[in-house]
Amino acid sequence: MGTALVYHEDMTAARLLWDDPECEIECPERLTTALERLQQRGLEQRCLQLAAREASEAELGLVHSPEYVALVRGTQALGTGELQTLSGQYDAVYFHPSTFHCARLAVGAALQLVDAVLAGAVRNGLALVRPPGHHSQRAAANGFCVFNNVAIAAKHAQRQHGLHRILIVDWDVHHGQGIQYIFEDDPSVLYFSWHRYEHGRFWPYLRESDADAVGQGPGLGFTVNLPWNQVGMGNADYVAAFLHVLLPVAFEFNPELVLVSAGFDSAIGDPEGQMQATPECFAHLTQLLQVLAGGRVCAVLEGGYHLESLSQSVCMMVQALLGDPAPPLLGPMVPHGSALESIQSVRVAQGPHWMSLQQQGVAPVLSPSPHSPEGRPSSLLLTGRPEFKAAATQDVAALSSLLDQPRLNPTPPVRTAVALAAPDAALALPSDVLCEEGSAPQEETQAWARPHEALAQDRALTALGKVLYLLDRILDGQVSSGIAVTPACAAAATLDVAIRCGLSHGAQRLLCLAVGQLDRPPDLTDDGRNLWLNIGGKEAAALSMFHVSVPLPGLPA
Ligand code: Q9C
Ligand code: ZN
Numbered sequence: 001m002g003t004a005l006v007y008h009e010d011m012t013a014a015r016l017l018w019d020d021p022e023c024e025i026e027c028p029e030r031l032t033t034a035l036e037r038l039q040q041r042g043l044e045q046r047c048l049q050l051a052a053r054e055a056s057e058a059e060l061g062l063v064h065s066p067e068y069v070a071l072v073r074g075t076q077a078l079g080t081g082e083l084q085t086l087s088g089q090y091d092a093v094y095f096h097p098s099t100f101h102c103a104r105l106a107v108g109a110a111l112q113l114v115d116a117v118l119a120g121a122v123r124n125g126l127a128l129v130r131p132p133g134h135h136s137q138r139a140a141a142n143g144f145c146v147f148n149n150v151a152i153a154a155k156h157a158q159r160q161h162g163l164h165r166i167l168i169v170d171w172d173v174h175h176g177q178g179i180q181y182i183f184e185d186d187p188s189v190l191y192f193s194w195h196r197y198e199h200g201r202f203w204p205y206l207r208e209s210d211a212d213a214v215g216q217g218p219g220l221g222f223t224v225n226l227p228w229n230q231v232g233m234g235n236a237d238y239v240a241a242f243l244h245v246l247l248p249v250a251f252e253f254n255p256e257l258v259l260v261s262a263g264f265d266s267a268i269g270d271p272e273g274q275m276q277a278t279p280e281c282f283a284h285l286t287q288l289l290q291v292l293a294g295g296r297v298c299a300v301l302e303g304g305y306h307l308e309s310l311s312q313s314v315c316m317m318v319q320a321l322l323g324d325p326a327p328p329l330l331g332p333m334v335p336h337g338s339a340l341e342s343i344q345s346v347r348v349a350q351g352p353h354w355m356s357l358q359q360q361g362v363a364p365v366l367s368p369s370p371h372s373p374e375g376r377p378s379s380l381l382l383t384g385r386p387e388f389k390a391a392a393t394q395d396v397a398a399l400s401s402l403l404d405q406p407r408l409n410p411t412p413p414v415r416t417a418v419a420l421a422a423p424d425a426a427l428a429l430p431s432d433v434l435c436e437e438g439s440a441p442q443e444e445t446q447a448w449a450r451p452h453e454a455l456a457q458d459r460a461l462t463a464l465g466k467v468l469y470l471l472d473r474i475l476d477g478q479v480s481s482g483i484a485v486t487p488a489c490a491a492a493a494t495l496d497v498a499i500r501c502g503l504s505h506g507a508q509r510l511l512c513l514a515v516g517q518l519d520r521p522p523d524l525t526d527d528g529r530n531l532w533l534n535i536g537g538k539e540a541a542a543l544s545m546f547h548v549s550v551p552l553p554g555l556p557a
Helices: 029-040 066-077 080-087 099-118 149-161 177-183 235-253 279-289 307-322 337-353 380-384 386-392 396-403 442-449 453-475 488-504
Strands: 002-007 048-051 122-127 166-170 189-196 223-228 257-262 297-301 416-420 481-485 510-515 530-535 547-550
Touching (some): 002 307, 066 099, 099 122, 099 149, 099 257, 099 297, 122 307, 149 166, 149 177, 149 297, 166 235, 177 189, 177 223, 223 235, 223 337, 235 279, 235 337, 279 307, 297 307, 453 481, 453 488
Parallel strands (some): 002 048, 166 257, 189 223, 416 481, 530 547
16 A cells, blocks of 8 residues: 655646746745655655646536636636736736646646545555645635645545545645635534634734634534744644644544645745744654544645755655654754643634543643642543543443444544543552652552452452453454553553453554553563553663663653
């Protein structure tokens, strides 16, 4: 399962024919330079190369009005003066006699990519196109965009492939207001955009680009805007936005396809964006998206005006699509205060619509943890969601009845099964993680770390039964993920059984990730079928390449 690269040389034909400093940055070299770099690095050759086709007028009609399509068709026959006059009727747009052809190729490229991915010919891909699309509206060109490539691709995926949930990730530095308008009342398309906003003082100066624009009617919560109010946002800010806004919402949405409005004017050096993210960041963002929708990621170029930064960023994205490891992100990875404020404002605005965002900044809802002096919740997952709380005190029977609840469209109520052995989840969390700096009362610590033997055995067996039940449901495809709590003293034994059970019940390869120390290392086969990662474990040495332990400074040895 490979990566498609969709392109057509004809898309370099359109260019600015008069003097306009605002529009001159959208030039043919954007495509030629990026493509040359892909060839130089041997990346183009590793892709399935597809020649873009023109979209039909019926396909353009999925989003645009017939009158607008006719108007753009008419520009083919206009002289330079007439083109300039027409261009002046739109905001930041230029037309060229080849614009109609190029713009139809750009849409066609996006459609071919979606078709290739949904037919299973490739896992993912990139359409290298111009003109870009995300500012274009039903009956208007805007911001260099003529037809809305990604919006049409989403409609096409719904009509021709019967998809019900599509995620659009718009990491271009500008707000794709065109996409937002087209899907604002549509819960089947989740639109996420971050963008330079500066409290409304940056183009396109729209009130509806702010975090409190969350969609309308049935589409409430399916527009997610993350406005950057300062320039200079970098790798840490972008990764934080993914980890704390996009990915929680996207997991809950559970898309069947991810479309990326892949603008690279959000990268360092770009004159429009004035941001600081390095090209490597886009490899990481691409990797993070590939955990969604079975890896079906279709990226379509939007902006990106610094030729060197654009080309490097495109290469990084294609490398990640091909499955190459992402280069490490350099720098301290500390988000800006302004970025955290933005992230917080989106989480507050979207909180009513997404369970996965509801546990933050709401101290009264979280049961205060007796183990952490800062009041930091010991387990966000277990305290935030009402159905998790309900499940916590019940047994396997109640768990399965939860799983049997009718699934709401588009978001299933339970995609994660929870099985807790102890009446209080916190009781069973590893004591050496919770009791840092002796902050917990001594006698309670001892009660958790060394419970009465008979009780411990009983709890451990109950916990093991639930873990195995979860594993079975996951392996037979009924449950996507699960959480189980086991007494700390039984963790290694539970893992032993779970790993063996997983491997003998159909798992080909198993990743086991442990945070903190176990009472003993698990008993592992070393045949490459399980990879053991222990963060905060005892020794730094790798016992084998499949057994990796990474101690953390500050954790008790
Ligand atoms: N200095 C895309 O990136 N000019 N379009 C804004 C602010 C318009 C950008 C002027 C920028 C359009 C696809
Ligand atoms: Zn842009």
